[in-house]
Amino acid sequence: MNSPRRGESREPSQVERLFRQLVREWLWISLVLLPLTALLSYRLQMNLNDASPGLSALLSVALVACVLGLLLWRPRLALWLTLSGMLCALLTSAGLAELRKWWSPTPALLSMLLAYLIWNWRRLSVVLTYFGWELARLDSEPKVFPERRRAHFPSGDRLQKQVMALEQAMSRTRDTHRFIADGLEYLPVATLISDPHGQILLSNRKARDLFGGSLVGDGVLEQLVRLGYPGVSPAPGSHLSTLPLLEFRDVRERSLRLERAELLPADGEMPAGWLWSLTDLSIExxxxxxxxxxxxxxxxxxxxxxxxxxxxxxxxxxxxxxxxxxxxxxxxxxxxxxxxxxxxxxxxxxxSDAYHFQPSLFAMLVLDVFDQALPLAQHKQIQLVHEVEDEAQESLVMADQALLTRALFNLLENAIKYSAAGTRVSLRVRHSSDWLTCELIDQGKGIAAEELPELFSQYRRFSSAQGIDGVGLGLSMVKAVVDRHGGRIECSSVVGEGTCFRLDFPLLLE
Structure with a gap:
């Protein structure tokens, strides 16, 4: 699947095709004008009773060919090259007249004039084609914001139509530039834009306040060193792409986090610049x-x-x-x-954010929880049963073992706490597709259906918990831990029959 940038990298070939077409048209112009010049010059010299009309025609062709070659080589000097060629033809005719050799420059002058007119006409046509292609491509790109009302283009003059379309496109580009510049200026984080070598090109007000002064023209690395960024060398050989991105304390004891992004051109993979942001995390x-x-x-x-x-x-x-x-x-x-x-x-x-995830055997965590809860169950004469499928025995999950064990223990402790003597609490673990499912089933008091939506709210105590010690934080803790592990928790219950908690955790695929 090709990326958009790779698709755009083929766009310059369109320009190359346009100019290759221009070279082909130059060849056609030459193939038409040179024989026509030779024929006209030969007939004219015959009328002048020239003894060697072929040589005279060859001279005319040579002068016109020189002008045509120079027009292709230096197209921006087309007018001066044509006038110079015409002047050379007149001087040559005058010089030969002094030597009693009559050579008419008229065919050469006419061919040079036609070459100039046709060549510039074709070049203008290519430029207009390129403008139309670029304007259509620009118009097809996503708009940053709703554009202004389009101007009515004239239907007759193609050049005027293209000029007006270009004017409108430039106006839209200026509006977009102003929109982006204003957006950058008022971003809530300190933001810098630098060239590929790290020289700062743009900075917003947050960045100026953070660094204390204007930054345009300065080096990113030098400013980071002044700010107290660790492990930075402002040496010329330092590579911006390998600069470690860290959270650090600056010279004013602010907690800052540096982030970096490449700014790629539309037709290449080499960075045209860098976007730098410094987020102030001091309050957090x-x-x-x-x-x-x-x-x-x-x-x-x-x-x-x-x-x-x-x-x-x-x-x-x-x-x-x-x-x-x-x-x-x-x-x-x-x-x-x-x-x-x-x-x-x-x-x-x-x-909190202080989770320490590592690959863990979920079955081992279940056994640990089971061992912790077994004395509680025996004290209340409750039968505690656990079933782990063979396929789930070796299943790995990414887990903070301490917090996940505590969450499972909270659930199992609640099941024992709200179950009567002589009942059974079952803990089942099974493998299901890319998930590991753990079900905890008790035969306790159950939870009313209208109370289930508030099951994981903090400090929430239910009617079935009357007469049993608790503060209403255990299930809130379980929900927070399961969510942080990327899992799901569901509860189904029937009053007087029991409750089933189902926990699903994503498997760590080898």
């Missing part, structure tokens, strides 16, 4: 740092006093005179606070 990075500090606070500093309270309760619970019921209530509230903290931390990690 500061927010991420604050988020990380908050998570550290929640996961360590806030948990520590709660753990200390539980330890003190355990020490004083059975002392003489202690209020056991009060201690139990305090312990219940502290454990709820710890669960809330843990759920919030897990959800924040699931929604």
């Amino acid at each position: 990075r500061d927010a991420q740092e604050q988020r990380a500090v908050m998570l550290r606070f929640l996961s360590h500093d806030l948990r520590a006093p709660h753990s200390a309270i539980l330890a003190l309760l355990d020490v004083h619970r059975h002392q003489v005179g202690g209020d056991t019921q009060l201690f139990n209530q305090i312990e219940l509230q502290v454990r709820r606070a710890l669960d809330l903290t843990d759920g919030f931390v897990q959800l924040a990690k699931a929604e």
